[in-house]
Amino acid sequence: MCGITGFWNPSRTNERELRFALDQMLDVLDHRGPDERGSRLYVDQGLALGHTRLSIIGLDHGHQPIEAGQGDYAVTVNGELYGYKRVRTKLACESLACDGKSDSAITLPLYRKHGLSFVDKLRGEFAIVLYDHREQRLVLIRDRFGIKPLYFAVNDSGIVWGSEVKSILKHPDIQPKLCPKAAVHQMMQVMVPGSTAFEGVQALKPGHMLVVQMRDGRLETNMTRWWDLEFPTSHDPNPDPDEYVQGVKERLIDAVATRLEADVPVGCYLSGGIDSCSILGLATTLQQSPVKAFTIAFDSDEYDESNIAKLMAERTGAEQELLLLTEKELYGPAFERATWHAERTFYNTLAVAKWHMSRRVRACNYKAVVTGEGSDELFGGYPFFKRDWLGREGEGGIFAGAILAEEDLQHPAWQDLCGFTPSWIQPWMMTLERVKPLLSSDIQDLLQEYDPVAEVAAAIDPDQVRQRHRLDISQYTWAKTQLEGQILTWGGDRMDMANSMEARPAFLDHHVAEYAVTIPPEVRIRDGIEKWVLREAMVQVLPRELYEREKFAFMAPPAHTDPVKRNAIQEMIDHWLTDDRVKSVDILDASRLRGFIDQAWQETDGTVARRNDIVMNHALQLHMLHGQYVEGLPLPVVD
Numbered sequence: 001m002c003g004i005t006g007f008w009n010p011s012r013t014n015e016r017e018l019r020f021a022l023d024q025m026l027d028v029l030d031h032r033g034p035d036e037r038g039s040r041l042y043v044d045q046g047l048a049l050g051h052t053r054l055s056i057i058g059l060d061h062g063h064q065p066i067e068a069g070q071g072d073y074a075v076t077v078n079g080e081l082y083g084y085k086r087v088r089t090k091l092a093c094e095s096l097a098c099d100g101k102s103d104s105a106i107t108l109p110l111y112r113k114h115g116l117s118f119v120d121k122l123r124g125e126f127a128i129v130l131y132d133h134r135e136q137r138l139v140l141i142r143d144r145f146g147i148k149p150l151y152f153a154v155n156d157s158g159i160v161w162g163s164e165v166k167s168i169l170k171h172p173d174i175q176p177k178l179c180p181k182a183a184v185h186q187m188m189q190v191m192v193p194g195s196t197a198f199e200g201v202q203a204l205k206p207g208h209m210l211v212v213q214m215r216d217g218r219l220e221t222n223m224t225r226w227w228d229l230e231f232p233t234s235h236d237p238n239p240d241p242d243e244y245v246q247g248v249k250e251r252l253i254d255a256v257a258t259r260l261e262a263d264v265p266v267g268c269y270l271s272g273g274i275d276s277c278s279i280l281g282l283a284t285t286l287q288q289s290p291v292k293a294f295t296i297a298f299d300s301d302e303y304d305e306s307n308i309a310k311l312m313a314e315r316t317g318a319e320q321e322l323l324l325l326t327e328k329e330l331y332g333p334a335f336e337r338a339t340w341h342a343e344r345t346f347y348n349t350l351a352v353a354k355w356h357m358s359r360r361v362r363a364c365n366y367k368a369v370v371t372g373e374g375s376d377e378l379f380g381g382y383p384f385f386k387r388d389w390l391g392r393e394g395e396g397g398i399f400a401g402a403i404l405a406e407e408d409l410q411h412p413a414w415q416d417l418c419g420f421t422p423s424w425i426q427p428w429m430m431t432l433e434r435v436k437p438l439l440s441s442d443i444q445d446l447l448q449e450y451d452p453v454a455e456v457a458a459a460i461d462p463d464q465v466r467q468r469h470r471l472d473i474s475q476y477t478w479a480k481t482q483l484e485g486q487i488l489t490w491g492g493d494r495m496d497m498a499n500s501m502e503a504r505p506a507f508l509d510h511h512v513a514e515y516a517v518t519i520p521p522e523v524r525i526r527d528g529i530e531k532w533v534l535r536e537a538m539v540q541v542l543p544r545e546l547y548e549r550e551k552f553a554f555m556a557p558p559a560h561t562d563p564v565k566r567n568a569i570q571e572m573i574d575h576w577l578t579d580d581r582v583k584s585v586d587i588l589d590a591s592r593l594r595g596f597i598d599q600a601w602q603e604t605d606g607t608v609a610r611r612n613d614i615v616m617n618h619a620l621q622l623h624m625l626h627g628q629y630v631e632g633l634p635l636p637v638v639d
Contacts, residue, residue, distance in 0.1 A: 002064070003032030003052040003497075004076040004129055004150075005167040008138055008212065008219065009158035012046040022048040025167040031341075032078075032163060032497045040065040040074050042133065045214075046158065049131060051076045054500050056262050056367055062102035072133045073112065077104035078163050079126030079148040080504065082258045087121070119209065119226055123258075123510065127204075129161060136214035144227045145374070145508045146206030146484035149493055153201045158219055159212055164494070165201050165343045169629060174200065176629045178622070180443055183587045184452050186345040187439075187618045188432035190425060191485045192452075193459040197344045197625060206484050228464060229479055229513060231472035235520040241533070244519045248379075248512075249537040255509035256282040259370045267292035267361065267369045269503070270313060270320065272305025274531060274538065274546060275372025275381075277312045279506055281541030283370060284316040293318040294361055294369065296353050299326045300557035311543050323360050325353050330556055331568035333636035335620075340628050340635055341498040342490035345621035347614040349556040354495035362499045369496075373487055374507035377479045378516035379531040380471055380524040384423035388474040389521065390528065405430050406607055413454035418465055422474050424482065429453055431611055438592050438615070456481060471521040558613035566601065569616065573597060576623045585626045588619060 005025045012018060018041050026037055033052025040049045051064040065074045081087075084103035091098060091109045098105035103124075110118035111130060116139065119128075125147035130139045140161055142150045152161040153168050160171045169176045179199040185191045194205050204210055207227035213220050256279060260266050268280045270293040283291045293313050297306035306322060313320035330349040338352045339345070361369060376382050383404055405426035414421040421429075432452065436444070460480055465473045488505075496503045506512070516524075519533055526532035535547055559569040577597075582590040600612035627633040 002054055002076075002078045003029030003163045003167070004050065004064075004078045004127065005029060005162035006047070006049045006076070006129060007158060007160040007171055007173075008045070008047040009173065010046045010214070010217065010219065011157065013043055015041060015043045018043060018046065018048050021170075021172055022050045024170040025162060026050045026052055028166045028170055029163060031500055034500050036063065038064050040067065040071075042071075042074075042131070045133075045136075047131065047138070049074055049076050049129065054367060054497075054502065056080070056264050056502060062100065062104065064104065066099055066105060066108060068099060068108045068112070069134075073108050073131065074133075075104070075107050075111075075128060075130040077107055077126060077128050078150075079128075079143065080124045080259075080502070081106060081122055081126060082124045082261070116209065116211070125504070125508070127163060138212040140204055140210040140212070141226075142204045142206055142208055144207045144229075144510050144513070145479075145488065146203075147488055147493065147505060147508060149489065150204040151196060151201055152204060152210065154221060155200065159221070165196055165198055166340075166629070168201055169198065178585070178587075178626055178630065180446055180587070181450060181452070181455075183622055184432075184435075184439070184443060184447065184450075185456075186622060187435045187587075187615070188428045188452060189345075189347050189486070189614070189618070190428045190452075190456055190481060191344065192455050193480055193485070198629070227510070228461070229476060229517060230464060231468050231476055231517045233467040235469065235518075239520045239523050241523050241526070241536070244523050244533050245536040247515055248519075248533055251509070251512045251515050252278070252506065252537065253282055253286075255506040255512050256370060257286050258509070259504040259506050260286055262368055264367045265292070265365075266504075267294055267364075267366045268318070269293075269357070269369050269371045270295045270309045270318070271372070272308030272312075272546070273372065274534060274542060275375035275507065277309075277372075277542055277546055278375075278534065278538040279370050279372050280312060280316055280318060281538065284318060291316065291318045292364065292366060293320045294357055294364075294366075295320055295322050296357050297322055297324045298353075298557055299324065300561055302561070303557045308543070308546055311545065315543055321360060321364060323357055325356060325556070327562065327565040327568040329353075329356055331559075331565065331572060333638045335572065336624055336628075336636050337498070337638055338490075338495065339621045339624045341494050342621075343494070343625070343629075344490065345618040345625070346486065346490040347617055348558065349617070351490040351495055353556050354491060355498055358496045358499040358501040361501045367500070368502040368504060371492075371503045371505045372507060373492060373503075373505040374483070374513075375531065375534060377475060377483050378507060378513055379519075379534045380475060380521070381531045382424070382478070383530075384426075385471060385474050385478075386525060386528070386530055387423040388420065389469075389471040389525065403427060411453050411457070413451070413457040417457050417460060417462055418473050418477065420470065420473075422477050424474065424478050425453070425456070427611075431614060434611060435615055435618075438588050438596055438619075440586050440589050443587055469521050471524065472517070558610055559616070560600075560603070560606075560609040560613050569620075572620055573616065576620055576627070581623055581627075585623055587622055593619060 036053040081103040096109040127148040127150035128141040298304040579590040
């Protein structure tokens with residue numbers, strides 16, 4: 001697990017300038033790879049490859065960039081490539097040697113044998129930048145779900161890339177500036193796939209590769225999709241549930257076993273949910289020694305599920321590390337640091353909690369954990385999936401106003417795309433309507449011609465939703481937007497790697513995923529029970545209390561739930577949302593924002609109060625991002 005960055009500017013061929021620019025870009029990625037730093041310059045081409053290393057596999061043999069053919073090929077890899085020993089052995093039998101014994105070493109021999117289709121041979125979570133000097137070709141590749149990040153910026157000078165946007169913004173050709181359209185999307189929580197908070201900087205979409213080719217002295221780019229989560233147009237009308245239960249069990253055992261392989265200890269994240277408890281249960285059986293489990297606890301019974309996690313830890317004999325978080329940890333300096341690492345806004349301080357947890361993991365001398373992300377996406381775990389297929393039933397509680405809309409909404413772009421407006425986007429449509437009156441005049445003028453809800457729909461491939469079941473459509477559209485845009489970024493990689501810690505989401509193994517999409521909807525959700533097929537596959541692993549439990553929202557307590565938390569966020573508001581700063585950033589109207597905040601603290605309806613908290617979080621972080629990246633303000637120190 002590492003950080004990668006670099007650039008290709010054909011007109012820049014001064015070695016000192018190349019080195020100076022690359023060093024600055026690597027400096028801001030130290031947290032992703034504190035163990036080692038490497039670089040490779042192709043001075044005559046104006047190309048630079050950089051790498052910061054977090055050593056987990058091949059501790060003494062993993063230096064990057066990796067080269068082959070006397071510099072004809074070079075590659076940098078961020079992530080984990082599983083099954084690499086078998087691949088390496090097979091390559092050796094074909095006289096294709098790997099340079100070193102790290103998992104990343106298989107990339108160049110596979111590329112030299114298979115060309116660009118080599119990516120189909122890879123299993124794991126990864127971002128890869130490969131340079132073929134013979135072909136004058138640069139290739140940027142991102143894994144199937146976007147577990148590992150990769151960003152790029154293309155302009156008249158060339159291309160710049162990095163594992164995080166902050167490294168791109170350090171390049172002399174890139175001017176840090178917040179994108180007004182992206183600001184609106186952040187206020188409503190849903191980004192357009194492939195976009196970032198910053199003008200001119202794009203995210204390489206999951207399952208995509210960008211090929212940059214030198215032709216007649218100019219760089220040409222071509223984007224292609226090499227993998228997608230593809231649901232079938234029809235399902236087995238008479239499914240045998242037991243067959244699918246067994247199929248899920250076998251593939252998940254293999255995925256967890258694969259992710260326990262490392263040259264350092266591997267722990268598990270453990271909440272009170274089915275997903276992480278399943279992972280811990282399987283890991284306990286697969287490991288020879290007790291597993292270390294890391295759990296977040298909150299000081300609110302309504303949001304805390306650590307009691308279930310404790311029960312699971314006791315059942316498996318895991319050594320549990322429990323981290324209790326209060327307003328002191330969730331707001332203030334840690335909130336600001338989490339925002340800097342996220343590079344976008346987040347609606348709930350769960351991101352801050354995850355930042356604290358990864359710090360605790362490293363303090364316990366662990367570099368890697370197996371996690372449960374992706375299960376809800378594959379097996380229909382979220383309440384909005386059930387609503388889209390089965391309608392409203394037994395809803396409410398802390399979901400309302402956060403991930404479920406209290407009204408049924410429609411949008412023409414989504415109606416045209418899906419035949420219905422997915423329930424997952426409806427609460428964010430309501431958030432957008434709450435935000436619109438608070439926007440500055442310039443942004444309101446922008447929205448006269450720009451429809452952010454329609455823009456998200458336009459980024460979805462219509463061929464992947466046509467003739468699909470409603471549940472499949474709901475799961476697919478969520479996976480293409482919120483899974484990558486929030487769960488795997490500010491809820492995953494960005495907070496984990498902030499403290500040099502690698503997360504391995506076993507459910508997002510592509511063998512598990514490609515099987516999961518074939519499971520008929522009535523087996524995924526059976527008799528109204530979400531993730532039924534997973535529950536049955538893990539029935540011998542899960543405590544009875546968890547097996548019978550409905551989906552629980554893993555969120556941190558919002559500010560309105562506690563006067564102490566309210567005071568903590570108000571301190572940040574007083575610092576970051578002054579009239580002068582709000583006017584300078586020019587996304588929100590200062591007087592209307594001030595009135596909204598005053599009114600928000602008087603709100604007694606829990607659903608509306610949750611939505612108000614979301615708006616305040618986003619407003620705060622937009623101004624933090626401007627301060628941190630555009631103004632260059634220093635980051636606070638966290639005790």
